[in-house]
Amino acid sequence: MHLAYPAVLSALLFCTGLYGVLARRNAILVLMSVELMLNAVNLNLVAFDVWLSKTAQDTLHSGQALTLFTIAIAAAEIGIGLAIVLAVHRNRGTANIDVLRDTAESGTADTDGTDGTDGTDESDDDAVSGSARSEPAEKAEATA
Amino acid sequence: MSPAAAAATAARATTTTAAETHGFLSPTGVEIAFLLVGLVTFGAAVVTVTTKQLVHAALWLVVALGGLAVEYLLLTAEFIAWVQVLIYVGSVVVLLLFGLMLTRAPIGRSPDADSGNRWVALAVAVAAAAALVWVVVDAFRTTWIDLDGAAAGSTAVTGASLFQSWVLPFEALSVLLLAALVGAIVLSRRTKAKATATPSPPGPPRPPGPRSDVPRSDKEGAR
Numbered sequence: 001m002h003l004a005y006p007a008v009l010s011a012l013l014f015c016t017g018l019y020g021v022l023a024r025r026n027a028i029l030v031l032m033s034v035e036l037m038l039n040a041v042n043l044n045l046v047a048f049d050v051w052l053s054k055t056a057q058d059t060l061h062s063g064q065a066l067t068l069f070t071i072a073i074a075a076a077e078i079g080i081g082l083a084i085v086l087a088v089h090r091n092r093g094t095a096n097i098d099v100l101r102d103t104a105e106s107g108t109a110d111t112d113g114t115d116g117t118d119g120t121d122e123s124d125d126d127a128v129s130g131s132a133r134s135e136p137a138e139k140a141e142a143t144a
Numbered sequence: 145m146s147p148a149a150a151a152a153t154a155a156r157a158t159t160t161t162a163a164e165t166h167g168f169l170s171p172t173g174v175e176i177a178f179l180l181v182g183l184v185t186f187g188a189a190v191v192t193v194t195t196k197q198l199v200h201a202a203l204w205l206v207v208a209l210g211g212l213a214v215e216y217l218l219l220t221a222e223f224i225a226w227v228q229v230l231i232y233v234g235s236v237v238v239l240l241l242f243g244l245m246l247t248r249a250p251i252g253r254s255p256d257a258d259s260g261n262r263w264v265a266l267a268v269a270v271a272a273a274a275a276l277v278w279v280v281v282d283a284f285r286t287t288w289i290d291l292d293g294a295a296a297g298s299t300a301v302t303g304a305s306l307f308q309s310w311v312l313p314f315e316a317l318s319v320l321l322l323a324a325l326v327g328a329i330v331l332s333r334r335t336k337a338k339a340t341a342t343p344s345p346p347g348p349p350r351p352p353g354p355r356s357d358v359p360r361s362d363k364e365g366a367r
Contacts, residue, residue: 001175002166003287006219007280009182013189013208015273020193022265023258028243029198032205035236036189039212042228046221050296051289061305064297065313067224068306071231072317076324078236082243083331095247098259 006047013040027085027095031078038074042067166288174291178218185211196257198249202240209233219289221297 013036020033049063089095171179188207195201209232216225295301306314 001172001178001219001289001291002168003284003289004281005175005178005182006215007284008277009178009186009215011276011280012186012273013212015269015276016186016189016193018272019265019269022268023262024193025256025259026198026247026249028240028247028249029193029201029257031243032201032240033193035205035232035240036192036208039209039232042224043212043215046216046219046224046297047289050219050221050291051287053296054290054293059305060309061297061302062309064221064224064302065306065310067221068227068302069313069317071227072321075231075236076321078239079328080324080331082239083328085243086246087331089247095249096256 003047003051006043010040010043010047013037013043025096025098027088027097028082030097031081031085034081035074035078038070042070045070174218178215181211181214181218185215194258196253196255197251198244198254198257199241199251202237202244205240206233206237209237216297219297220291220295222295223297223299223302 017033017036017040020036021030024030024033045063045067049059049061049067052063053059053061085095088100092100094100185208188204188211192201192204192208195204209228213225213228213233216222216228
């Protein structure tokens with residue numbers, strides 16, 4: 001088999017995943033696109049490992065070992081990523097990554113001054129998260 | 145140095161024979177099968193990133209990942225293929241479907257699945273694809289994978305290399321999986337512990353906590 005076939009296929013899959021990461025709005029769809037990119041890398045690793053194991057005499061089968069490691073790391077990544085997305089959805093009421101702009105520099109400023117004054121007995125973390133939470137949560141409840 | 149030089153000369157000899165005997169106009173059966181499965185995989189991947197229905201995206205991802213497992217089988221990497229089927233098709237897609245359901249993704253068509261910078265993303269992806277395909281084809285046009293003989297990725301070969309040369313990264317990977325497990329549990333538990341902690345103080349005249357649903361309207365009214 002020509003090495004160009006799996007190499008071209010993995011390049012196309014990687015660019016498909018790149019488009020998905022850049023263009024999708026739901027965080028879980030972004031995670032799916034990241035999975036596509038990781039799988040493109042896996043196909044590249046396997047193809048080059050098969051080529052090298054038939055060409056050279058002694059190889060460590062590093063491509064297949066790294067493919068297994070990539071699969072395990074991708075499984076860990078999807079678990080942590082989904083936990084983060086679910087925590088964000090529970091706090092903010094949305095998984096839409098265009099809405100989550102609290103750390104943007106020129107975004108709309110949060111009105112947490114009043115909440116900070118009336119929530120004096122609570123910790124700052126609760127006050128800030130509560131004030132940042134109120135508006136998108138109600139928006140999500142209106143859409144749901 | 146001398147084994148490396150020998151390997152390089154062997155690779156060069158294989159490359160030259162590949163250029164002489166194997167052309168793109170007379171593909172072998174394995175190449176035709178790889179091409180067909182690759183078209184299915186690429187089409188499923190494109191549908192995954194472009195469909196408006198979120199659950200269908202996860203189901204098309206199953207097709208793409210299963211097609212990649214078939215490609216691994218065609219490349220004689222059997223163990224990787226079955227690991228791909230077990231982990232990706234078996235668990236990762238199920239996790240993604242659980243995530244879609246738990247975040248209350250709409251079942252039907254959602255018109256706002258793609259963000260506003262879709263055309264910029266398309267331009268970037270097409271430019272990257274063109275550059276990568278051009279470079280890859282130009283570099284590996286005459287390289288030939290010899291798929292005959294013993295399988296390059298059978299369970300015996302993969303296990304031997306994994307437990308002879310790659311033991312330390314393998315063990316480090318188990319620590320990473322443990323850390324990911326603990327991290328996922330902590331991320332899922334934290335708000336639940338706070339939610340159970342907030343109703344516990346009985347009502348002294350303090351402003352209502354932000355966690356419960358009804359006092360939020362009270363706070364809005366008080367403001």
